[in-house]
Amino acid sequence: MAKTLYDKLFDSHVVHEENGTALIYIDRHLVHEVTSPQAFEGLRLAGRKPWRISSIVATADHNTPTNGWDKGLAGIADPVARLQIETLSDNIREFGAKAYFPFMDARQGIVHVVGPEQGATLPGMTVVCGDSHTSTHGAFGALAHGIGTSEVEHVMATQCLVQKKSKTMQILVDGELGNGVTAKDVALAIIGKTGTAGGNGYAIEFAGSAIRSLSMEGRMTLCNMAIEAGARAGMIAVDDTTIDYVKGRPFSPKAEQWDAAVTYWRTLHSDAGAEFDAVVTLNAEDIQPQVTWGTSPEMVVAIDGRVPSLDLAKNEVQRGDWERAYAYMGLTPNTPISEINIDKVFIGSCTNSRIEDLRAAAAVAKGKHIAPNIKLALVVPGSGLVKAQAEQEGLDKIFIEAGFEWREPGCSMCLAMNADRLEPGERCASTSNRNFEGRQGQGGRTHLVSPEMAAAAAVAGHFVDVRQFV
Amino acid sequence: MNPFTKLDGLVAPLDRANVDTDAIIPKQFLKSIKRSGFGPNAFDEWRYLDHGEPGMDNSKRKINPDFVLNQSRYQGASILLTRENFGCGSSREHAPWALEDFGFKVIIASSFADIFFNNCFKNGMLPIVLSAEIVDTLFNQVTAVEGYKINVDLSAQTVTTPSGEVYKFEVDAFRRHCLLNGLDDIGLTMQQQDKIKVFEAKHKQAQPWLFA
Numbered sequence: 001m002a003k004t005l006y007d008k009l010f011d012s013h014v015v016h017e018e019n020g021t022a023l024i025y026i027d028r029h030l031v032h033e034v035t036s037p038q039a040f041e042g043l044r045l046a047g048r049k050p051w052r053i054s055s056i057v058a059t060a061d062h063n064t065p066t067n068g069w070d071k072g073l074a075g076i077a078d079p080v081a082r083l084q085i086e087t088l089s090d091n092i093r094e095f096g097a098k099a100y101f102p103f104m105d106a107r108q109g110i111v112h113v114v115g116p117e118q119g120a121t122l123p124g125m126t127v128v129c130g131d132s133h134t135s136t137h138g139a140f141g142a143l144a145h146g147i148g149t150s151e152v153e154h155v156m157a158t159q160c161l162v163q164k165k166s167k168t169m170q171i172l173v174d175g176e177l178g179n180g181v182t183a184k185d186v187a188l189a190i191i192g193k194t195g196t197a198g199g200n201g202y203a204i205e206f207a208g209s210a211i212r213s214l215s216m217e218g219r220m221t222l223c224n225m226a227i228e229a230g231a232r233a234g235m236i237a238v239d240d241t242t243i244d245y246v247k248g249r250p251f252s253p254k255a256e257q258w259d260a261a262v263t264y265w266r267t268l269h270s271d272a273g274a275e276f277d278a279v280v281t282l283n284a285e286d287i288q289p290q291v292t293w294g295t296s297p298e299m300v301v302a303i304d305g306r307v308p309s310l311d312l313a314k315n316e317v318q319r320g321d322w323e324r325a326y327a328y329m330g331l332t333p334n335t336p337i338s339e340i341n342i343d344k345v346f347i348g349s350c351t352n353s354r355i356e357d358l359r360a361a362a363a364v365a366k367g368k369h370i371a372p373n374i375k376l377a378l379v380v381p382g383s384g385l386v387k388a389q390a391e392q393e394g395l396d397k398i399f400i401e402a403g404f405e406w407r408e409p410g411c412s413m414c415l416a417m418n419a420d421r422l423e424p425g426e427r428c429a430s431t432s433n434r435n436f437e438g439r440q441g442q443g444g445r446t447h448l449v450s451p452e453m454a455a456a457a458a459v460a461g462h463f464v465d466v467r468q469f470v
Numbered sequence: 471m472n473p474f475t476k477l478d479g480l481v482a483p484l485d486r487a488n489v490d491t492d493a494i495i496p497k498q499f500l501k502s503i504k505r506s507g508f509g510p511n512a513f514d515e516w517r518y519l520d521h522g523e524p525g526m527d528n529s530k531r532k533i534n535p536d537f538v539l540n541q542s543r544y545q546g547a548s549i550l551l552t553r554e555n556f557g558c559g560s561s562r563e564h565a566p567w568a569l570e571d572f573g574f575k576v577i578i579a580s581s582f583a584d585i586f587f588n589n590c591f592k593n594g595m596l597p598i599v600l601s602a603e604i605v606d607t608l609f610n611q612v613t614a615v616e617g618y619k620i621n622v623d624l625s626a627q628t629v630t631t632p633s634g635e636v637y638k639f640e641v642d643a644f645r646r647h648c649l650l651n652g653l654d655d656i657g658l659t660m661q662q663q664d665k666i667k668v669f670e671a672k673h674k675q676a677q678p679w680l681f682a
């Protein structure tokens with residue numbers, strides 16, 4: 001029978017199945033400081049050891065500061081944050097890991113940037129992490145999703161996860177993306193269409209010619225936001241782009257195993273005729289650069305659009321949500337998106353902090369300067385290696401000359417656990433993934449955009465169509 | 471984990487769709503390395519008028535009188551009634567920890583985000599999915615009647631209102647079994663360790679690069 005990619009990945013990891021509940025084997029466990037301390041403590045209290053240490057790759061990212069690194073750990077002003085980062089180091093020292101990139105290591109960074117960059121994420125793997133954006137790794141033809149801390153402990157203790165098979169959804173994007181239209185815009189356009197609950201209960205496979213033409217960075221951006229569509233897992237079939245990216249990375253299969261691995265990886269696609277429980281289609285040509293206007297990623301319109309009016313709401317519940325969103329965002333219905341002025345810009349996060357993202361933003365910012373009303377424009381590379389690469393290409397100088405701040409890697413203002421945050425009422429063009437109330441700081445107003453659109457907004461001082469800007 | 475069997479509880483209505491886990495427990499409280507003590511900061515940004523940080527004495531903070539859970543009629547509620555896609559966003563288990571610590575044992579909504587839904591069961595909490603129509607009915611009743619309590623019976627898979635309407639709900643058989651008996655997932659999985667070892671050996675032979 002023709003199988004979907006999800007079926008292949010799931011079925012090949014089933015250890016045991018009973019009444020529709022399966023125990024699936026986990027190949028890679030990514031660990032960070034925020035969702036792991038209680039799991040390690042649980043192991044300690046029960047006298048358990050990790051089942052397979054070589055599956056664990058850890059780094060500190062959520063809490064780490066993006067400046068003041070010359071002072072080392074002492075530079076982390078918040079003692080609670082510092083303790084959490086130190087606790088991760090203590091736990092890895094006690095329990096072990098295949099690799100650990102601690103705070104300030106040259107390879108430290110956002111766990112979803114570090115994993116792929118190290119070759120620690122491979123096609124065909126099951127990948128978990130105590131972080132919802134683990135869906136990112138599905139870009140490699142892997143089954144990857146976020147888990148809670150109890151499950152982090154469960155995977156450490158047993159190398160398995162208790163799972164029920166999800167329904168499958170295929171999201172087909174055919175055609176050619178226009179200039180200035182990125183994977184981020186595809187992700188936001190999809191969420192605008194399906195809603196943030198549209199993917200609940202599903203594993204999504206992104207397919208179609210527009211998806212195949214995306215780079216690995218673009219595919220990671222797209223799969224990263226599967227969770228914003230409600231799906232725990234997003235994935236894309238393996239092709240030459242995947243294999244070329246994986247080749248030669250530190251943890252990728254070496255000479256003698258490489259060919260066998262590639263032969264297997266080439267089977268990781270949905271078979272012709274495989275059936276999905278749901279299919280959603282979009283035309284790539286119809287997708288414009290997107291900007292969110294509200295407090296949920298589904299509150300999104302194209303750059304030439306306006307804040308929608310209440311008569312467009314589909315029901316009473318949505319009317320209520322939109323009214324609260326107008327008030328929180330300080331926006332009135334029918335305001336053209338291009339007339340919204342911004343205070344801050346954030347280029348970074350596990351969605352958009354890879355080298356390609358920084359190149360795209362730098363290309364827009366080059367030779368220009370941020371507008372006088374921009375109080376702060378941050379560029380936070382996804383990892384130490386991305387930062388080094390960008391500096392080698394001179395991107396840091398382009399950003400600095402344009403008035404941006406060039407920071408150290410980490411999650412930073414995506415969730416504002418460290419000192420990088422919005423003040424109440426501040427409005428931000430952000431390349432991150434969530435525009436929830438308070439996400440980037442209490443009272444902060446987030447508009448999600450692509451790196452190109454964020455850089456253009458920084459220069460203009462308000463949202464602007466990057467296609468007319470360049 | 472504590473077993474969950476039945477609950478007769480006061481219901482509090484949170485009339486919003488897409489309540490995300492950032493709203494349930496804001497990020498600054500995730501710096502804790504403990505599993506408990508998140509209740510006083512559940513819905514922190516909606517519940518208080520000032521900005522909350524870990525270590526503050528919450529009893530001295532300014533309460534937002536407009537936030538529904540601050541109303542006196544809902545004090546002591548153990549059942550949260552809310553709208554679709556509750557718990558979306560981050561995978562933080564701190565969200566169910568905070569709700570549980572606040573006093574909620576049951577959450578009723580027309581749908582839940584997958585990770586949050588799963589996390590509830592790991593903490594002895596029962597998320598119940600009822601149709602949007604039934605949820606609407608319950609919202610009308612809870613706001614009309616002060617001291618509105620409902621009965622939740624996991625064994626029978628029913629929600630019973632004060633006027634005697636009985637609504638059946640679905641729950642996965644395995645999760646129901648674990649919740650009714652307070653079973654620890656890890657202990658159960660460890661009973662399969664021979665199977666895990668057999669699988670692992672075969673998996674390693676087929677894809678040795680995964681074990682490098």
